[in-house]
Amino acid sequence: MPLIPDDLLGGDFDFERFDDEPFEAAILPLHDVVVYPYMVTPLYLERDPSLLALTAATEGEWPLVAVALRPEQTFADTPHPDLDSLYEIGTEVALARSIRLPDGATSVIVQGMGRVRILELVRDTPYLVAIVQAVEEEGEESSLVEALMRAVLTMFEQVVQLNTALPEEAYIYAMNIESPGPLADLIAQLLNLDIVARQDLLETLDTVERLQKISAHLARELDVLELEDQIQANVQREVDKSQREYFLREQLRAIQHELGESDAFTRDLVLLKEQLAEASLPEHVQQRAEEELARLSMMPAMAPEVGIIRTYLDWLLNLPWSKTSEDNLDLKHAATVLESRHYGLPQAKERILEYIAVRQLAPEKSRSTILCFVGPPGTGKTSLGRSIAEALGREFVRISLGGVHDEAEIRGHRRTYIGALPGRIIQTMRRSGTRNPVFMLDEVDKLGSDFRGDPASALLEVLDPEQNNAFSDHYLEIAYDLSEVLFITTANILDTIPPALHDRMEVIEFPGYTEEEKVEIAQRFLIPRQVELNGLEAHPPRFTRKTLERLIREYTYEAGVRNLEREIGSLCRKGARRLAEAKRPLTTITPRMVERYLGPPRQFLERLEPQDCVGVVMGLAWTPNGGDLLPVEVALMPGKGGMTLTGQLGEVMQESAQAAYTYLRSRAEDWDIDPELFDKTDLHIHFPEGAIPKDGPSGGICIATALCSAFTERPVRRDVALTGEITLRGRVLPVGGLKEKLLAARRAGVDTVIIPTRN
DSSP states (O other): OOBOOGGGSSSOOOSOSSOSSOEEEEEEEESSOOOOBTOEEEEEEOSHHHHHHHHHHHTTSSOEEEEEBOTTOOTTTOSSOOGGGBOSEEEEEEEEEEEEOTTSOEEEEEEEEEEEEEEEEEEOSSSOEEEEEEOOOBOOOOHHHHHHHHHHHHHHHHHHHHOTTSOTHHHHHHHTOOSHHHHHHHHHHHSOOOHHHHHHHHHOOBHHHHHHHHHHHHHHHHHHHHHHHHHHTTOOOOOOHHHHHHHHHHHHHHHHHHTTOOTHHHHHHHHHHHHHHHSOOOHHHHHHHHHHHHHHHTSOTTOTHHHHHHHHHHHHHHSOSSOOOOOOOOHHHHHHHHHHHOSSOHHHHHHHHHHHHHHHHOTTTOOOOEEEEEOOTTSSHHHHHHHHHHHHTOOEEEEEOTTOOOTHHHHOOOTTSTTOOOOHHHHHHHHHOSSSOEEEEETGGGOOOBTTBOHHHHHHHHHOTTTGGGEEOTTTOSEEOOTTOEEEEEESOSTTSOHHHHHTSEEEEOOOOOHHHHHHHIIIIIHHHHHHHTTOSSSOOEEOHHHHHHHHHHSOOOSSSHHHHHHHHHHHHHHHHHHHHHSOOOOEEOHHHHHHHHOSOSOOOOOOOSSOBTTEEEEEEEETTEEEEEEEEEEEEESSSOEEEESSBOHHHHHHHHHHHHHHHHTGGGGTOOGGGGGGEEEEEEOSOTTSOBOOSTTHHHHHHHHHHHHHTOOBOTTEEEOOEEOTTSOEEOOSOHHHHHHHHHHHTOOEEEOOTTO
């Protein structure tokens, strides 16, 4: 307890210690200490400027004024404080005792003389000297002052009784003070107040107002002390909630400090509570988050489960539960964006415009669409997804599912596992920042399954409009609404997609581009992009149409344009090197220059026979890279009716050859073929390029035609190609991949293609 001078204990108290004329005084900055008038306060001084100011005051050179540093200032941050870092009101002090300590510091006891106001700085070295002026307290004796003093003394008596840190003599001292100002200063000195509250009381010159503030501080102190007494006595009573929480947190902080634990844990709890209060979470999520936060606050800072709960709360607080992007439902804008970013693809663009139209007319009734873009690599599936997001004004996010074998990649791991996290769906939703992004699931046809689960089955809940409004992630264990998300999946083929997953998606096919379309795409998009990437904007090279056609025919073999862009980029880099070395731009790239820069051609088109041949028919095949010609050759030789098939054929194609042969034998008379010839002749059916596996039923009509040509010795036109599956009765069934096959025929110079009627 601070020492109290005897002259405070009498009834006669003099407010005017000194006159009101300004005077110069040495300034003694104090950190976290406020000296009150007439109070005796011990100080510990170790800074050289403070020691010099103390010495000058001791020698009678200057009066000494103690002033507190502002709370945001410390001697570490401000080793030489100026007036801006000090409060305006301080206390003139008199030195009562001084002891020099072995470490060089000095312990002093000072007595406050009166309040002063700092007017201006005189000098700041070697210590602060300023012009100060005494300030008078305001207030007159009245019944209000007497009533306030009695109330303050009553509450102070209760505080002394409850607070074991205060001696009982403190109340006796207070009772003997008859002036309101010193009474308020005494109690302010004894209460455990922060620096801001202490300075506020020092700056309060009106004694009535100061007593009222002391009364409020005493009331709060009483509440805290009564609550502490109730907790220690294990009696549950009704108390103010905010004061109770304040006390409990302060007590917990003190315990953790005694145990050597960091205050960072307490700060994190406060921060989490503030974030939870500001977040607009659904009711069930808010309740779960509050439960987890309550669990966290009851744990020691070093408990193993603290990190798990904090990570879980971080996921709950940062997921977009309610934040959405406003849709741009302007059809003209959407059409303009799609047309400016992509050439062709009318079916996909039309479907997106239909979706926007429905959202415009019935926003509450329209359900999110699950689209599946199927086509060869490089046909613009992923980039169209980005353009759709741009057209709608939504965020675009993407994950690749190629090679995913674990169901936990989709649904996440349960929190019991070390290092558990949500699945990639929830992770990507957090990254998007909104609950209605355009979400692309790439390579959905390449999902795998093993002992860890079937991720394709886990996707059923994600992509089913009837279920995805309550998607359950194993980590969150809370339903998350995915119904506002526009899901787009991509695949190269549909055969490997499970039927249940396929059934939930609307398939839009991306066929391969024709040569004319590739030329147009190159001129509109690929060349400008590569020119910009390679720094040739000032001297862009010109690609002739013949150059692009040669690149497409001889240096790429694909349904899309990815390799074409790669080759265009290679030519642009050649031009960039030439411009950097010789300062001569490459103005025009001709077909002849292509071979000089890229080397000899890498692809060779299937060329037609120089003349019509017996037993040779031009078939058509579909490949992931587009269509291709598939010639069929049949040779007859004396034998016993055997048949040999070569060309690395699959089982389906072998059965197609047998069906074609059986059909021809059953209708031999219609073609004027001697039936006995089949028993005396061996057949050899060959498909060239034997290193490439071939399969499928669409070559049946080609095999039948080649067999008929060989047995009747009638040549087949070399500029005609065929495709179709043949039955034993001669019916020709429809086939797939027709556009790719027709493109291949056109590229090879085939004038006529015979296709099934149903195609």
